[in-house]
Amino acid sequence: xxxxxxxxxxxxxxxxxxxxxxxxxxxxxxxxxxxxxxxxxxxxxxxxxxxxxxxxxxxxxxxxxxxxxxxxxxxxxxxxxxxxxxxxxxxxxxxxx
Amino acid sequence: xxxxxxxxxxxxxxxxxxxxxxxxxxxxxxxxxxxxxxxxxxxxxxxxxxxxxxxxxxxxxxxxxxxxxxxxxxxxxxxxxxxxxxxxxxxxxxxxxxxxxxxxxxxxxxxxxxxxxxxxxxxxxxxxxxxxxxxxxxxxxxxxxxxxxxxxxxxxxxxxxxxxxxxxxxxxxxxxxxxxxxxxxxxxxxxxxxxxxxxxxx
Numbered sequence: 390x391x392x393x394x395x396x397x398x399x400x401x402x403x404x405x406x407x408x409x410x411x412x413x414x415x416x417x418x419x420x421x422x423x424x425x426x427x428x429x430x431x432x433x434x435x436x437x438x439x440x441x442x443x444x445x446x447x448x449x450x451x452x453x454x455x456x457x458x459x460x461x462x463x464x465x466x467x468x469x470x471x472x473x474x475x476x477x478x479x480x481x482x483x484x485x486x
Numbered sequence: 487x488x489x490x491x492x493x494x495x496x497x498x499x500x501x502x503x504x505x506x507x508x509x510x511x512x513x514x515x516x517x518x519x520x521x522x523x524x525x526x527x528x529x530x531x532x533x534x535x536x537x538x539x540x541x542x543x544x545x546x547x548x549x550x551x552x553x554x555x556x557x558x559x560x561x562x563x564x565x566x567x568x569x570x571x572x573x574x575x576x577x578x579x580x581x582x583x584x585x586x587x588x589x590x591x592x593x594x595x596x597x598x599x600x601x602x603x604x605x606x607x608x609x610x611x612x613x614x615x616x617x618x619x620x621x622x623x624x625x626x627x628x629x630x631x632x633x634x635x636x637x638x639x640x641x642x643x644x645x646x647x648x649x650x651x652x653x654x655x656x657x658x659x660x661x662x663x664x665x666x667x668x669x670x671x672x673x674x675x676x677x678x679x680x681x682x683x684x685x686x687x688x
Binding site: 402409417425444450 | 505509512513516519520523524527528542546549550553554556557560561563564567568667668671672674675678679681682686687688
């Protein structure tokens with residue numbers, strides 16, 4: 390019960406959101422910069438990895454997953470893995486057809 | 487036993503319900519990402535040329551607008567919990583204005599393409615081949631569905647602003663504001679993926 394009480398009383402300070410916002414804007418500009426120079430097939434991977442890093446910050450800080458019960462984190466991970474698995478399996482099917 | 491005058495409420499359950507809804511949204515857009523990936527794989531050259539026609543500047547500006555709006559709505563939860571209603575309203579109003587700015591940008595962006603006769607069903611677009619038809623079909627559908635989510639988010643925010651003003655949302659009862667924030671963050675997160683897929687990866 391102690392944990393629930395702590396979660397209830399945890400108010401995230403304004404500056405945490407501002408730091409995360411600065412980081413998200415920095416990552417956005419980084420991905421714009423990296424995709425403008427020619428990197429071949431790496432471009433797709435880099436752009437998607439940066440997008441994944443950005444969304445993990447949105448999920449953990451903006452959407453409070455870091456401070457919630459672990460159940461939410463487990464469910465989000467499961468849904469993410471499900472979507473990733475379906476994308477990979479579908480693409481494998483198309484590539485090796 | 488004292489009489490309970492307040493209506494029953496369960497904030498954890500409300501939040502959990504919102505998350506379950508967000509999962510269905512993730513699966514909806516996940517499905518569209520699969521369609522996009524497969525068509526991109528099968529029409530790589532056409533998608534490459536077509537995506538170079540989108541303005542990276544407008545896309546970047548819109549991404550930053552949504553990121554800032556996500557931060558402001560997250561901060562409004564902090565404000566309401568600190569019993570600072572005025573700041574909460576100011577931050578929510580800022581979020582709504584940024585959402586509107588996003589839509590205005592989208593309007594001009596779409597308007598420019600439509601002015602060049604690039605839209606689903608256009609005979610000009612049809613002459614450019616199947617790959618371009620698929621790219622722009624997906625572009626209009628996915629960014630359009632996303633814009634629809636922005637509009638829904640703005641309406642949701644309108645209700646929350648009214649409820650904060652009338653003290654129906656306050657420092658002891660703010661789950662609706664949290665849920666509105668969760669929805670807005672999801673819309674932001676979907677754009678975080680739409681932006682590289684349509685604008686950056688060429």
